[in-house]
Amino acid sequence: MPIDAAKAVAAEPRSAEIGWDHKDVQLYHLGLGAGVPATDPDELRYTLESRLHVLPSFATVAGAGMGVVGGLSAPGIDIDLAAVLHGGQSITLHRPLPVSGRAVSTSRVAAVYDKGKAAVLVLRSEAADAEGPLWTSDAQIFVRGEGGWGGDRGPSERLELPARAPDATVERPIREEQALLYRLSGDWNPLHADPEFAKLAGFDRPILHGLCSYGMTLKAAVDTLLDGDVTRVRAYRTRFAGIVFPGETLRIRMWRLEGGEGGAGGDGGAGGRIQITVTAVERDDAPVLADTVVDHS
Template identity: 70%
Template sequence: MPIDTSKALAAAPLTGDISWTAEDVQLYHLGIGAGVPATDPGELRYTLESRLHVLPSFATVAGSGAPGVIRALSVPGVDVDLARVLHAGQTLTVHRPIPVEGTARTTSRITAVHDKGGAAVLVLRTDAADSGGPLWTDEAHVHVRGEGGFGGARGPASRLAAPTGEPERIVEHATREDQALLYRLSGDHNPLHADPGFARAAGFARPILHGLCTYGMTLKAVVDTLLGGDVTRVRSYRARFAGIVYPGETLRIRMWRAEGGVRVTVSAVERDEAPVLTDTVVHHA
């Protein structure tokens, strides 16, 4: 079997040093649609170096290294075709605000392999710390088609009950036709998001937007509309990638306040509200 569960779980952690600059932060923010309108004071927090704040989801690309999905495929015991791999979900816990410029040590390991029947889901945990201590912890959930049925546990239930009542806020965000080409400059060069031939081989009509791009856009919408633009209020953020986005489509982001956080759903307007992000929660101070 291409995934050797025992070997993957027993593998030594992947460690490395990463660093980033203000320009890396600005590029990431532009890649998730910040800077429109260009002179808006709220947008300048994301684009102008003299006012720069770091949206916590930057952690998923900090250092311009391989994203969690790609790192998971480099773990001993994991030997699968990239065309059968999708990002299924992402969680992020922020231990303190991410500095505009910095250097950190990352440690990544496979913590679980779930058997979903027709697929396997790898859970890759990454911890980042600098000289001041822990910075963030994230988990990438990696869906590998055709690798289930090996007799393993399905894993804990992660579905949440759907939010009830009218959302407090609804935001629509139009993605650019070249959104994926811009976002991939932050380090995720998976050809699924740029190469039409590769996308067709993976079962899609054309290249799709990175799930983590939608993830960042959604967090920005929550911060800007319900958290007063204060990125330091974010404590943790989780989402399940329920569907795809084609660059150029419009995201409809619905938000409900909940105890200690915000519940969110995201859909693609042009495809009859096809679900994009579900089971999504932003916990905040």
């Protein structure tokens, strides 16, 4: 079997030094569609170095996302990358991310689950700088055709949507060239740029990166329900439920909930939670992101 679950989980973590500066942060924000309107003070917080703050989902691309790459090359993992799908993503923030910095990113396979027709790898990356922990990031990676060895199936939590109207609904257009810009932050998969490669993967044209939708959704939640304050985000997770194409529009529905992990890594105070669902407007609200939660202070 190409995946040796016990060997993968027992393997020594891999560490690498990563670094970023304001240009990396600005490029990431622009790849999410920030900067429209260009002179809007709220957008300048994402695009102008003298006012810059860092959206917490930047953690998924800092150091070009080396944590996931390291996990897929861990001992006990020998898989065909064409069989790999990004199933879900979560990040926990231990403190606000600096505009520039250097950190040590440590990656490991935290778990391997047997879903029958697929295996799920939980690839965990933890980053820390001289002042201490910055973030913990978990990527849930589906590997088609690699299940069936009788292992633990793992969690399968699904969130019911609140039985009331959303507290906010916003729509965010995806520019035609947005995937081409977003990939400059480190995800060079040709699926998001090359029409011929996309056809080989079963799509009639390139699709948007799931992590781009993930970042766009967090930005919408921060701007709409958290007063534009990125430092209030404590944790953020989603399940990738479907694809979206450049040129389409994300419909982002948000509900305010009580509770959450607002004190995690922060001031220890009470926090709140935002539950979100994301769909593609032009395809009759086809699902894009599900089981999506932002915990905040």
